[in-house]
Amino acid sequence: MVDMDKKVMARKMGRLIRSIWIFNWFNSCGVTELLPVVASIYDMERFGLIVVDNPKHADVLIVGGYQTEKSIKRVIRIYNQMPEPKAVMALGSCTITGGMYWDSYNTIKRLSDYIPVTIYVPGCPPRPEAVFQAVGMIFEHVNQLKKEVKGK
Amino acid sequence: MSWEEIIKDYNPTIQRERRIWVNIPKDKVYDILQNLKNEGFEHLSSLSVTDWIDEGKFEITYHLWSYKFKVLLTVKTKIDREEAKIKSIYPIYDRSAWIHEREMHELFGIEFIGNPDLSPLFLEDWNEKPPFRKDFDWREYVRSKYYNKENEREKAYWEVWLK
Incomplete structure (x- = not known):
């Protein structure tokens, strides 16, 4: 989780849950199971999830799959361009431990060593249901935060 | 001169129908590829390198396709590992040779003399030995x-x- 005061966090993230705009950063197989999320069977737009073209419009950065030494620099640049509040969702086992690329000379092993990751979605690649569950968990987490702050 | 005559002296072997391999010494490759291109082998489909570390050699493989004869001609040549240099075929095959040579320069550290741009392609900030x-x-x-x-x-x- 991003290092922030809980109160600030609740205020910032509270704005995020109405409808989240997604910027996709895919350069590997993490995308294969996310395409159905966009398509008509799962249809993410009915939950207000919209894919945008510009990181400056995005609330959530989805990093799909492994990142190489070269692409991680671009991820960091994109992450820095996104306005607060922002969240990062990392798809696939590769972002957690390197996955099947655990001994590759050119692949980074854990994404949170480079950028703050809000939620990891395991799977190789994760199924669309897992992605929806992750989104739901972010919502739940934000609601929890809001409640805690109000209770004080 | 037909393309069969160009490679005749180098014992070409027929792998199967319309698939031919030929081994050519390093210093003749450029001229032979030039002649083959003039004869109709105008498509360089790939250029690859094999590292024969026990022999101390790199083997460079050029795959040439001819739309005229419908033949895939594989030209192979060996260069010393210690002195990994060969004349670039950029003047013959232009951009299709350039990108392959650039990749092979990055991954195997082979110097292609005459290639205008051998800057890193996939690896950034790489200070080690070529990884392949x-x-x-x-x-x-x-x-x-x-x-x-x-x-x-x-x-x-x-x-x-x-x-």
Whole structure:
């Protein structure tokens, strides 16, 4: 989780849950199971999830799959361009431990060593249901935060 | 001169129908490829390198396709590992040769003399040996670069490695 005061966090993230705009950063197989999320069977737009073209419009950065030494620099640049509040969702086992690329000379092993990751979605690649569950968990987490702050 | 005559002296072997291999000495490659292109082998479909570390050689393989004869001609040549230099075929095949040579320069460290741009393609900030060379110990490299013995979450890896 991003290092922030809980109160600030609740205020910032509270704005995020109405409808989240997604910027996709895919350069590997993490995308294969996310395409159905966009398509008509799962249809993410009915939950207000919209894919945008510009990181400056995005609330959530989805990093799909492994990142190489070269692409991680671009991820960091994109992450820095996104306005607060922002969240990062990392798809696939590769972002957690390197996955099947655990001994590759050119692949980074854990994404949170480079950028703050809000939620990891395991799977190789994760199924669309897992992605929806992750989104739901972010919502739940934000609601929890809001409640805690109000209770004080 | 037909294309059969160009490669006749170098014992071409027929792998199967319309698939021909030929081994050519390093200093003749440029002229022969030039002649083959003039004869109709105008498509360079790929250029690859094999590292024969026991022999101390790199083998460079050019795959040429002819739309006229419908033949895939594989031209191979060997160069010394210690002195990994060869004349670039950029003047013959232009951009299709350029991008392959650039990649092979990055991954095997072969110098293609005459290629205008051999800047890194996939690797950034790479200070090690070219990674596809057989003597590059990538296991050791990965361990020293990405893993740390003190790191709690990587304990399981180290237990196996240090055994």
